[in-house]
Amino acid sequence: MKIILVNRKHAASRSFELGRWSRALLSLCCLGLPLGMVALGYQVGLEHGASALRGQSMDALQDELAQQSSDLEAIRDEVQLKLQALTLSLAELQARMTRLDALGEHLTAMADLEDGEFDFSQPPALGGPLAGEFSVDYSSMGLSAELDDFGQRLSDREQQLGILESLLSNRKLQEQSNLSGRPLEKGWISSRYGKRTDPFTGKQSYHHGIDFAGKAGSNVLAVAGGVVTWVGKRSGYGRMVEISHGDGLVSRYAHNQENLVAPGDVVRKGEPIALVGSSGRSTGAHVHFEVYKNGRSVDPSSYVRRTRR
Template sequence: MKVILINRKLGGSRSIELGRLSRALLSLCCLGLPLGLVAGGYLFGQENEANSMRGVALDGLQEELEAQQRELAALQDRAERKLQAMTINLAQLQARLTRLDALGQHLTAMADLEEGEFDFSQPPAMGGPLAGEFNVEYETSGLEVELGLFQDQLSDREQQLDILETLLTNRKLEEQGWLSGRPIEKGWISSYYGKRTDPFTGKPAFHHGIDFAGKEGSNVIAVASGVVTWTGSKSGYGEMVEISHGDGFVTRYSHNKQALVQPGDVVRKGEAIALMGSTGRSTGAHVHYEVYKHGRSVDPSSYVQRTRR
């Protein structure tokens, strides 16, 4: 193979004879250079694409990391707020428990309970067989454990207050229905129960009540709670009020100037039911007080001298 080289300036030419090896090298250079350029461009493009993909992936990871950091910050903020709320709740529970303890001790003192009869500082006594077995496993923080303990203590105190309230209510009801004391606020006994000289005839007679003298118009009071069964004028008694107290007890208040209640009224112990007068068979302002037990007249003296149970 010949290669002719032409020199335009000198106007001459020169021919070179190429052998096989030279032809192979020349062909390799002519074909290899474009192929190399193409291959280099391809590899360069692949590398740029890989770099671009790596950049996109890194950007995505960075955004995800930032999102997780924001979520973590929000969780921490919520946890701090919850901890603050639990701390405030714990303080409120402590205050409630203190108030309940003080109230319970005050009510216990007011109830005049014997020492040891009702110990508010101790949980209420209770028990019973175990109905089935339960295995409960849980994990809580120290603050949650404290809250749970305070909740339990509050439940105990509230239960004890309920018991104490029931006890006081029952005692109050018993006290209200307990016949005791005098049927007047001020005055004195002018005649006792039993045999006496009748003030009108001068002859011996049986007196079925106790007379309490006092100022006309002063209050006549109920000696126990009950239901008014009679008001009105009755021969010998004048204006009378009759009250039924249950358990077979009935009391009568006679010679009143004016009744302050009506049949069917529910009255409480110590409530004013009439005004003292001198109506009926009477020599002066007083109240004739009678007590009936199961329909039989009994001496009111034992009930007048009664004290609180």
């Protein structure tokens, strides 16, 4: 192969004769250059595509992380709301338990239970063998259901205790209004109800009460709970106290040394209302005890013989 080189200035030319190996090398270079350019373009394309894919992957990953962060925040808020709701429910249950404890102590006192027989101030004694197969998984939903069930049981107990309180109150009221026993702690019957010889005139008269001889200055006791309706001096009775017990029943306590109550006072059974004396038409220290039913005098003996409740 011959190669001719032309000089533009001098219009001269030079020629070269290429050998077989030179021609082979030149052919190889001519073929390799396009292939190299193609390979370079392909590599540049790959790099550019990989870079674009990496950018898209990073964007997608960032979007996914942002979504997960948002979901996590929403879950955290939901859990916080549930915890607040459970906390409020627990606080309400604790308040109701406190009220139940107070009501239980009140009912224990009303029922006259012995000390320590039913102590609401102490936690209940519990125990038993471990039974793992029956253990409860207190998940969020499970705990909420347990609290709801416990609240319902508390409501049932509150209703039952309320009914029991009403029954005990009625029983106490009946006990308080039940006339029974003597109007003094120590003493003896010195004069009964009905016909007798008057101690001052010696003539036969009608005695509308029972006289209990006792120590001067000792307590005169109410034989039932009620409201004091009259206090003061009355002809023949001396210093007297009158108590209304409801249901038409009235009791009187006369010849007192001193009255300890005033009209309108509410008294309980066995409460001191006066001191034994000999005021009025009396021969010595005693209590003149009368009972009226619907305005009429009745024999107090049946009430005196009643067992005190």
